[in-house]
Amino acid sequence: VDVKAIPDGDTITVYVSTTEPWESSNIPKDVRVAAAQRSKACADKNYTMADALQKKITISGYRGIDAPESSMPYGKEAKEELVKLVGGKCLRVLVYGEDRFGRCVGDIYCNGKFVQEIMLKKGLAWHYSAYDQRIELATWEKEARAKRVGLWALPNPEKPWEWRKDKRQGR
DSSP states (O other): OOGGOOOOOOBBOOOOTTTHHHHHHHHOOOHHHHHHHHHHHHHTTTTHHHHHHHHHHHHTTTTBOOOOOOOTHHHHHHHHHHHHHTTTTEEEEEEEEETTTTTTEEEEEEEEEEHHHHHHTTOBBBBTTTTTOOOHHHHHHHHHHHHTTTGSSSSSSHHHHHHHHHHHHTO
16 A cells, blocks of 8 residues: 555555456456556656646545544544555555445455454444444444544544535534
């Protein structure tokens, strides 16, 4: 994972190895094509094209948890932790669906560690229960809340989906 491909604490742009077709079969075709084009652009040192393709890939990005936005409290810390966990490393992404924006949603593993678990346990993300009903995710968030770690040290942390809604409505 290129560190530039981590814009915040819950979004990672990943590049799938197509040498193993079974690993890339769940990735949308437009993302596979853009990733291949970006690799070629980087090899050709056409960084303007590579950056443009990265933006296209980011829009289709993988997202599994909801972390504070960069300008929210703990947004910077969430991004820094995600960079520390996955930056410069290979990931295993198990895609299990799409969100309402057509982005792939999946579980992310790095060096055998479940990334969403770490982010939740460190209090750097919310369990997005509206879209994911898994008990273990809820449990990890509750444990972090009880310990008052990360964003749970705040008296009333604002949920990122509510913050985004307020921003869209000009509040």
